[in-house]
Amino acid sequence: MTAQTTSATAATGERESRHAPLILTLFGLYARGEHNWLAVASLIGLMADLGVESRAVRSSVSRMKRREVLRGERREGVAGYSLADSTLQTLAEGDVRIFHRARACREDGWVLVVFSVPESEREKRHALRTALTRLGFGTIASGVWVAPGHLADEARRTLERRGLSGYVDLFTGDHFASRDLGAKVRSWWDLDELTAMYADFLDRYRPVLEAVTRREPQPLEAFRIYLPMLTEWRRMPYRDPGLPLELLPPEWNGVAAGELFDRLNIVLSTPAAAHAAAVLHGPR
Template identity: 85%
Template sequence: MTAQTTTRAPGAAGERESRHAPLILTVFGLYARGEHNWLSVASVISLMADLGVESRAVRSSVSRMKRREVLRGERHEGVAGYSLADSTLQTLAEGDVRIFRQARASREDGWVLVVFSVPESEREKRHALRTALTRLGFGTAASGVWIAPGHLAAETRRTLERRGLSAYVDIFTGDHVAFGELREKVRSWWDLDELTAMYADFLDRYRPVLDAVTRREPRPLEAFRTYVPMLTQWRRMPYRDPGLPLELLPPEWNGVAAAELFDRLNTLLRAPAEAHAAELFRTRR
């Protein structure tokens, strides 16, 4: 039933850690917030072991996440552990809306444009801006001009302010009034082929899982081993795909089927996976 991907494939240590960090962040996002924003080191290692990740790799990845200020080291009653940094908590809270309740834009929502200019002496800010806008799901209309559906305007403003990038940008909202076919414009602004491939991979991997889960209710450990990697793979997609209006997308856009599959698996797997984690926390108190 499980579609868990192995994390012990050969490769450089840095590459393995880069694969482990998203899983660790998913675990913290799902379970630390319900545990007063703290998980013991032992609990993290146990949960990641259930996902096939060795303790040494977990410790190394967590240390790197701490250096990047994604996590903070904290001791509770003498027990070593980690909490989510304030900025990470805010990012995850905003991400919850995208991942679990993403809105589909309509043409009536219009568009939000971000226009930016960054001095050559601050190239790192230019990279940070492009990274932030890509994560928000923006497409590129022209050099220094990025575009997204209008319903993302408020989130865009909050994100750029939080990251200290607002001094470099102007944000506009409006409608496309002329010229050219908007459907073709959308295809040039976003890499729809890449998005289609991402959704196709998710559908191929997890449709058999849904069939298995529908036939037999998974045990908590099985559900955990499937749910955490599934959510980790899925949570990238609502950021790459900003919920473009369906009428501007190719016919039978597979993002709709992928979102429906995610919703069903989330409904079926979330509670038993959480039960597995909760039982582990009880035994380690």
């Protein structure tokens, strides 16, 4: 294999990995209301509306099937895909994170996850760190992670579902040290990275909100805006655990970004769903 071929293959894989989150957003929005199933033709049609070719869709779906995110399933002789049970559960929990974000207060306390994984099972250590990062935990030390107390139940369920609970101890409690807790929070979480993510979202979608509020978008236009916007947004509630505002930097831009998302969701979700329904069931 030549260097040029290797580079082209890597570029193709990178594009496909970018398509997978978009496909998962699409299934999360529309497949669950269709008895957890989308026909191949419907999926390809909806992704074509987003500018993704059928070959790239099929390749991304194949990878998602190998990762047991999707399952191939025929219904009444029609080929299609459904979400795996574990994916359905993850999406249900994600709905709360994305659409009903919780803001902690100091009285909620904290949840600590303490773990120690043998070197012979280092893949479990990586899986633990990945799971805790996605839950929004910050790092106190290599085996000690922390999050606001309201995430304790979600953390327990997630670690149990992924077969990782046997490696951890969970504790809940208050912070009693006399040192500045706000300074500690800035060392436990990469707030600069979160601030940059929120700033990019605000810069990208404030003009979009202005445009769609001046005139009501047509269903196809709303769909083309809404799906990528939601796909971009849904990463952030998992990185941001909803820390108490008094522990965050002044004028924390996560609040403004969340308000922007909420307004876009109100304006775009219904016409976008109308376009999806027209593709799935034909014009009404």
